[in-house]
Amino acid sequence: xxQISQLSEFYASQIFWMLVIFGAVFFLIGRxxxxxxxxxxxxxxxxxxxxxxxxxxAHRDADAQEKTWRVQSxxxxxxxxxxxAEAKAKGAKATEAQLAVAGKxxxxxxxxxxxxxxxxxESALAEIETVAADAASDIAARVAGLTVDAEAARAAVKGVLxx
Amino acid sequence: xxxxxxxxxxxxxxxxxMFGTDGxxxxxxxxxFTNSALxxxxxxxxxxxxxxxxxxxxxxxGRWQMAVESMTGFIDNMLxxxxxxxxxxxxxxxFSLFMFIxxxxxxxxxxxxLAGVHPFTFxxxxxxxxxxxxxxxxxxxxVGFWKHGLHFFSLFIPHxxxxxxxxxxxxxxxxxxxxxxxxxxxxxxxxxxxxHVLLEVLSSFVIGGTNAGVFFFGLxxxxxxxxxxxxxxxxxxxxxxxxxxxxxxxxxxxNDAEHLH
Numbered sequence: 555x556x557q558i559s560q561l562s563e564f565y566a567s568q569i570f571w572m573l574v575i576f577g578a579v580f581f582l583i584g585r586x587x588x589x590x591x592x593x594x595x596x597x598x599x600x601x602x603x604x605x606x607x608x609x610x611x612a613h614r615d616a617d618a619q620e621k622t623w624r625v626q627s628x629x630x631x632x633x634x635x636x637x638x639a640e641a642k643a644k645g646a647k648a649t650e651a652q653l654a655v656a657g658k659x660x661x662x663x664x665x666x667x668x669x670x671x672x673x674x675x676e677s678a679l680a681e682i683e684t685v686a687a688d689a690a691s692d693i694a695a696r697v698a699g700l701t702v703d704a705e706a707a708r709a710a711v712k713g714v715l716x717x
Numbered sequence: 718x719x720x721x722x723x724x725x726x727x728x729x730x731x732x733x734x735m736f737g738t739d740g741x742x743x744x745x746x747x748x749x750f751t752n753s754a755l756x757x758x759x760x761x762x763x764x765x766x767x768x769x770x771x772x773x774x775x776x777x778x779g780r781w782q783m784a785v786e787s788m789t790g791f792i793d794n795m796l797x798x799x800x801x802x803x804x805x806x807x808x809x810x811x812f813s814l815f816m817f818i819x820x821x822x823x824x825x826x827x828x829x830x831l832a833g834v835h836p837f838t839f840x841x842x843x844x845x846x847x848x849x850x851x852x853x854x855x856x857x858x859x860v861g862f863w864k865h866g867l868h869f870f871s872l873f874i875p876h877x878x879x880x881x882x883x884x885x886x887x888x889x890x891x892x893x894x895x896x897x898x899x900x901x902x903x904x905x906x907x908x909x910x911x912x913h914v915l916l917e918v919l920s921s922f923v924i925g926g927t928n929a930g931v932f933f934f935g936l937x938x939x940x941x942x943x944x945x946x947x948x949x950x951x952x953x954x955x956x957x958x959x960x961x962x963x964x965x966x967x968x969x970x971x972n973d974a975e976h977l978h
Contacts, residue, residue, distance in 0.1 A: 556730040557842050557906070564732045564753070566746035568844035571754035576849065579761050579817050584809030587768045591789040592808065594774045601776065 686711040726917035730841055730910065753845065756837045760820040767820075788816065792964065799968040803975055807968065810856065814849060815964035822909060822956030826949070840959075841909040843902055850902030853967040857897075861974035872977050901966055908959045912952040919945045 687707040694700045694707075734749040741748050771785025778786055792812045796804030818840060825838025839845045861869040873890035874883055919941045926938030 555727060556732060557844070557910070560732050561844060563747075564734075564749075564751060565844050566743075567734075567748045567751055568732075568753060568839075568842060569848050570743065570746070570748040571750070571757055572839075572845050572848040575754070575757040575761050576813070576817060576852075579764060580810060580813045583761075583764060583768050583816070584813035587772060588789055588792075588809055588812045590774065591768075591771050591786055592793055592805075594778075595786055595790055595793075598776060 683708060683711055683715065686715070726914045726921065729835065729837075729913060729917060732842075752835070752837045753839045753842060756821065756824065756839050757845070760817060760824055760839075763824065764816050764820045767816075788812075795965060796968050799965070800972045800975055804968070807856075807971055811964050811968055811971075814853070814967060815960050818849070818905065818963055819957060819960035822960060823953070825909070825913070826952055826956060838909055838913060840905055841913055843906040846905045847898075847902040849905075849963070850898040853901060853963075853970065854898035856967075857970045857974045860971060861977075864975065865977060869974070869977065872973055897966075897970060901963065905959050905963055908955055912948070912955055915948060916945060916952065919948065 687704065687710075690711055691702040691704065691707040694702045732751045732753050734751050735755060736750050738747075738749045741750070768785060770781035771789070773779070773782055775782060789808075789812060792815055793805070793808055796807055796811060800807065821838065821840045825836050825840065827836050829836045861872070865871075870887075873887045873894065875886065875890070878886050922941040923938045923945070926933040926936070926941065929937075
């Protein structure tokens, strides 16, 4: 077993070189490099945690903004509906007034037209009376040779026509 | 017929001095640069190269940086879980320990023998693992006495020990405490050596069985070879587990020193 049989010959060399080389490893790698690697890891996890927090804050912010937006939009919608209702009511009132005016005009024109029709009828009737009286006096003159007074003829026709 | 197969499973652990055999000495102790020291150096250099890949420090890591960060984060989490917030302070030592042992174990398993190079596993020498174990133990002692003074000895008396039992328990706990550096160093050395010896013995079966004719080739060599493949996979696992166990026990012992139970 060389570990034992060579011990007396090489133990000093083994211990010396182990201390020298492991010492170099400790100072160069253990103290020089490993803490930097750990620092890099820590920085990264800190950065990730910070970013996550920022994202969460942004999320909460967005939620709050959405809420206020919702409230605002509901209020605006209510306003808009009130405006529409008002406009509708106004429109309906205006239409009603116009309709009333127009109806009044139509009524007066109807009354006027009816008056005209009644007058026309009256005059037509009067003319028929005259024509009938003339015709009656003519007929009486031809058939009986009577000269009938125009007034008498008219009275006679009136009596027949109006029964 | 190949030459007579003579496989010495222990030969792989032979330390061979490379240079500095005659002159190099400190206070009378010879410190030649051996193949063991060479593989320590190679492990350190490969580890350094590995870590350089993690030094780009980008926000979105690449594969290599991810690998370095997961190793570092693994040790950091282990220290955090075992020691608590003071664990960060021990990261440089425990991380160096874990990675150095891990790279040494894995590099020692490389099949470089195919290229004629002998990969020497210095973690299969207790003269090497012992240094690491004593370092860990020394840190535990220094931290313990630094933070708690003589109160550190209360570590050897568990809570709720009946008064008449205290002297006995104290001695038992003291012995178990003093055994720690030995168990720490020997565990790694034994695990690495056993695996390497097993692979070597099995390979001698493969060579011997093949040379002994077709019957033994089928009976011994083929099953041995299949077993070698499986054990090689197991050894890679053991390389990682032993490095982890060394680092884990070190952090547990440091926790004792930090918090006294």
